[in-house]
Amino acid sequence: MGLGSRISTKKFLLFTGFLIILSTLVLDLIFLSNLKSSYDDTKKIISKIAGSTDSNENPIKWLKEAPEEDWLLQGEAYLAFYGYDGQTKTVWDEKYLASRNKIILFSSVFDALLLLLLFFLYQFIKEKDTQRVLEIEKALRQLQTVDFSPLDVSSPDLEPVLTDRILSLQEQIQTDHTKLQKEKESTKAFVTDISHQLKTPVAALKTNLELLSEEDLTKLQQTEFLSRCTSQLKGLENLTKALVNISRMEQDMIQLHIQPARIGETILAAVSRVYEKASEKQISIEMPPDSFPERILIPHDKKWTVEVLVNILDNAIKYSAEYTHITITAEPLVSYLKIDIEDEGIGIPKSEYHNIFKRFYRGNSVRELEGSGVGLYLAREIMEKQNGSIFVRSGHGKKGSIFSIQFPNA
Amino acid sequence: MNTILETRDLCKYYGTGENQVKAVCHTSISIEKGEFAAIVGKSGSGKSTLLHLLGGLDTPTSGEVRIGNQPIFSLKEDALAAFRRRKIGFVFQSFNLISSINVWENIVLPIGLDNKKADTSFIREIIGILELNDKINSMPNTLSGGQQQRVAIARALAAKPDIILADEPTGNLDSKTSMEVINLLKVSVKKYGQTLAMITHDEELAQMADRILVIEDGIVTEDGKAVS
Numbered sequence: 226m227g228l229g230s231r232i233s234t235k236k237f238l239l240f241t242g243f244l245i246i247l248s249t250l251v252l253d254l255i256f257l258s259n260l261k262s263s264y265d266d267t268k269k270i271i272s273k274i275a276g277s278t279d280s281n282e283n284p285i286k287w288l289k290e291a292p293e294e295d296w297l298l299q300g301e302a303y304l305a306f307y308g309y310d311g312q313t314k315t316v317w318d319e320k321y322l323a324s325r326n327k328i329i330l331f332s333s334v335f336d337a338l339l340l341l342l343l344f345f346l347y348q349f350i351k352e353k354d355t356q357r358v359l360e361i362e363k364a365l366r367q368l369q370t371v372d373f374s375p376l377d378v379s380s381p382d383l384e385p386v387l388t389d390r391i392l393s394l395q396e397q398i399q400t401d402h403t404k405l406q407k408e409k410e411s412t413k414a415f416v417t418d419i420s421h422q423l424k425t426p427v428a429a430l431k432t433n434l435e436l437l438s439e440e441d442l443t444k445l446q447q448t449e450f451l452s453r454c455t456s457q458l459k460g461l462e463n464l465t466k467a468l469v470n471i472s473r474m475e476q477d478m479i480q481l482h483i484q485p486a487r488i489g490e491t492i493l494a495a496v497s498r499v500y501e502k503a504s505e506k507q508i509s510i511e512m513p514p515d516s517f518p519e520r521i522l523i524p525h526d527k528k529w530t531v532e533v534l535v536n537i538l539d540n541a542i543k544y545s546a547e548y549t550h551i552t553i554t555a556e557p558l559v560s561y562l563k564i565d566i567e568d569e570g571i572g573i574p575k576s577e578y579h580n581i582f583k584r585f586y587r588g589n590s591v592r593e594l595e596g597s598g599v600g601l602y603l604a605r606e607i608m609e610k611q612n613g614s615i616f617v618r619s620g621h622g623k624k625g626s627i628f629s630i631q632f633p634n635a
Numbered sequence: 636m637n638t639i640l641e642t643r644d645l646c647k648y649y650g651t652g653e654n655q656v657k658a659v660c661h662t663s664i665s666i667e668k669g670e671f672a673a674i675v676g677k678s679g680s681g682k683s684t685l686l687h688l689l690g691g692l693d694t695p696t697s698g699e700v701r702i703g704n705q706p707i708f709s710l711k712e713d714a715l716a717a718f719r720r721r722k723i724g725f726v727f728q729s730f731n732l733i734s735s736i737n738v739w740e741n742i743v744l745p746i747g748l749d750n751k752k753a754d755t756s757f758i759r760e761i762i763g764i765l766e767l768n769d770k771i772n773s774m775p776n777t778l779s780g781g782q783q784q785r786v787a788i789a790r791a792l793a794a795k796p797d798i799i800l801a802d803e804p805t806g807n808l809d810s811k812t813s814m815e816v817i818n819l820l821k822v823s824v825k826k827y828g829q830t831l832a833m834i835t836h837d838e839e840l841a842q843m844a845d846r847i848l849v850i851e852d853g854i855v856t857e858d859g860k861a862v863s
Contacts, residue, residue: 375704400668400828403637558815559781560766578842614818618810618839631818 235350242343246336253332257325264321271317272303357383364391373399411475418585419468422598426464430457467599470532471584474606481526481610488523488530488562488632492553495534502542503551510538510551521555523562523632529607533615536600537566537628545570545625561613561631569625578617604630638704639830640666640689640798645698647684647853658684659695660853668797671821671831673844674855681853682834683802689832690800691719703797720749724791724799724829726820728806730783732775732790739771742790749794758793764823765789781812788820792827799824801833805840817843 309315314322360383364376368391376395378388436442437450473479496510503510541551549569556563573581573588580586582605585598601615608615613632620627647659658681666672676682687693688700691707699706702722710718732741742762746753762768765785775783784804791799804820805813817833817840824831833844841847849856 399637403668556811558811560819561815563811563814575838578838579844579847582842612822614814614821614843616814616839616842629814631814633818633822 235347238343238346238350242339245339249332249336253328256328260321260324260328264317267317268301271315272301356380361387361391364395368395368398371398371402373402415472415475415584422464422468422585423461426457426461430454430461433457464599467603470603471599471606474603474610479529479610481529481607483524483526483611485522485524486527488521488525488555488564491525491527491530492534492564494527495531495538496553498531498535499538499542502539506542506545506547508542508545508547508549508551510553512553521557521562524635525611525613525632526607530611533604533607533630534566536604537615537630539600541566541568541570541626541628543570544568549625557634558631560634562634563629563631565627565629567620567625567627569620572619572624573617573626575619581617582615637668638665639668639702640832641701641704642689643699643701645685645688645700646696647681647688647693648696657681657853659688659855662698662853662855664848664855664857666830666832668830669825669828671824671843671845672833672848673841673846674832674834674848674850675836675838675841676834676850677836680850682836682850684853685850685855686800686802686832686834690723690725691715717749720745720794722797724794724796726784726787726791726799726801726804728803730775730780730787730807732783732786734775737772737774738767738778738786741775741786742771742793745790746794751794753793754795757795758789761789761792761823764826765819780807781816784808784816785819788816788823792823792829795827795829797829799829799831801831803835804833805835805837810839813837813840814843 304315309318357380360378360380364378367374367376373395376392378391433450433454437447437454442450492512496512500510538551545551545568551569552565552567554565554567556565577588581588582601583598584602586602587598605615608630611632613630615628615630617626617628619625642662642664645659645662646657649656649658660681662685674682674685684693688695691700691702694708699708701707702718705718707715707718733744736744742758743753762771765788767782767785767789770778770782770786775786778786784807788804791801799820801820805816808816820831820833821843823829833840835841846857
């Protein structure tokens with residue numbers, strides 16, 4: 226359908242018009258020749274009758290038999306004798322001529338009307354085509370100027386397919402535009418956030434270095450300032466690492482390789498990365514064997530899921546007291562595998578549940594502890610990219626937190 | 636920027652004089668296309684009234700609701716009903732499934748009521764995502780709560796509405812199933828570029844949203860901050 230059908234309609238119109246005119250012409254010729262021959266027959270019969278008034282032959286016989294050619298000449302001679310010599314018409318002459326003229330007149334008028342109709346139809350379609358083209362052109366021009374006011378493509382001349390296509394094109398452009406705009410804004414926000422995040426540790430580092438450069442420092446003071454500098458540098462290093470991850474994630478530079486793998490191994494890989502930190506605080510990380518999902522195959526991106534788990538475990542260790550426990554359990558749901566990481570730490574107020582997953586968000590109660598506020602944000606991004614989710618609730622007995630991550634089964 | 640659902644100075648009052656209850660009070664919010672917004676509030680905060688207004692199920696005392704830039708309350712009743720059927724999918728706490736017909740029929744029925752042809756391949760896809768493949772011939776009362784809510788979600792998604800309005804969609808489910816159902820809802824909504832507005836009292840559930848609006852005594856604020 227669409228434009229093609231419209232063009233062939235034009236062709237079809239011309240073709241049928243031509244065919245109708247041609248067939249009326251042919252029909253006319255046939256009618257005329259029939260008329261002529263029956264006129265001739267009549268003439269022949271009349272002339273025979275006229276020529277044989279003396280004879281006793283039955284005139285009906287001539288009506289039955291086809292008259293011969295020479296009767297005509299004979300008959301014409303008789304008729305001329307009676308004064309019908311071409312100028313004076315007999316009744317049948319007049320009838321014949323009248324019929325012939327009628328046929329010619331009617332068919333000419335018919336053909337002329339038809340031609341006129343075809344011409345107007347053709348003009349009409351052409352006009353409509355021009356209107357359609359103009360309308361499409363207008364719509365496309367509007368699309369080009371990134372003008373998102375509703376497109377006027379409601380004209381009944383436009384095929385719905387075309388209208389739909391144009392409208393969906395506008396929607397597409399609009400979505401892309403919005404996305405672009407959003408990206409621009411988020412990059413701006415990101416840069417602001419980064420500079421804000423870097424300002425404090427850099428300023429602190431600067432102060433400490435300035436203090437260090439002063440001459441009258443005791444050995445003890447020197448060591449103290451040096452260790453402060455080191456820890457600030459370490460903080461900066463962690464922050465930049467996290468920032469690199471986030472920016473890669475946000476630029477969609479990270480392609481997740483989601484394939485079925487043993488989630489148990491992924492958990493182990495994450496635990497081994499935080500093991501040292503945990504053992505420094507004598508925190509045990511437990512995976513009850515009955516729920517430890519070593520053999521469970523679940524589609525996930527191993528590398529980035531380790532990041533998610535490390536971020537959660539890091540927090541769990543950071544915000545827990547010494548000699549506490551972290552428990553990791555897995556639970557298959559209908560469509561998901563859920564992994565719970567429960568700690569016995571300071572817990573998170575309910576009103577903060579949503580906020581902790583925001584970029585650079587630091588809860589009021591943890592302001593003084595080191596941290597960049599990007600770990601959980603990154604974790605959420607990674608989980609959402611895997612069509613899963615991450616959420617938190619308070620631990621059993623209202624102590625600590627349970628972070629849960631869900632992976633779709635398929 | 637690409638606002639699909641918008642309220643302008645929306646108010647809904649019940650009663651008069653001293654008994655007047657301001658269920659929704661001068662609310663101007665806008666929800667972007669593709670967003671998952673949670674509207675969180677305690678019971679009696681006016682959140683259900685707000686959702687009913689957003690869905691055109693209730694008429695406001697003043698102000699307007701715009702869906703895709705169409706002020707919905709300027710539509711005549713029939714037109715509004717048709718508009719609602721085409722643009723909005725509802726998921727309620729009580730699943731509202733019809734018990735005398737099977738799961739497939741429950742999902743497809745509303746489309747038929749709108750005199751449209753069901754896009755069966757699309758519906759099969761949704762059914763697959765919601766893991767209802769082997770349940771399509773079952774009767775609703777043979778399903779668990781979680782499964783029934785999946786059916787209700789499939790029904791809401793089936794007509795490809797622009798907006799899904801969910802009122803405590805997991806109110807009847809345990810917390811484990813709740814998170815699963817919300818995850819499913821979120822994934823399907825993202826996949827089909829739809830917009831999801833969910834009403835809940837549960838902050839645990841709300842953390843799954845892209846954005847949180849808090850409603851308290853009929854006044855909506857953006858995640859703690861007032862919405863201007």
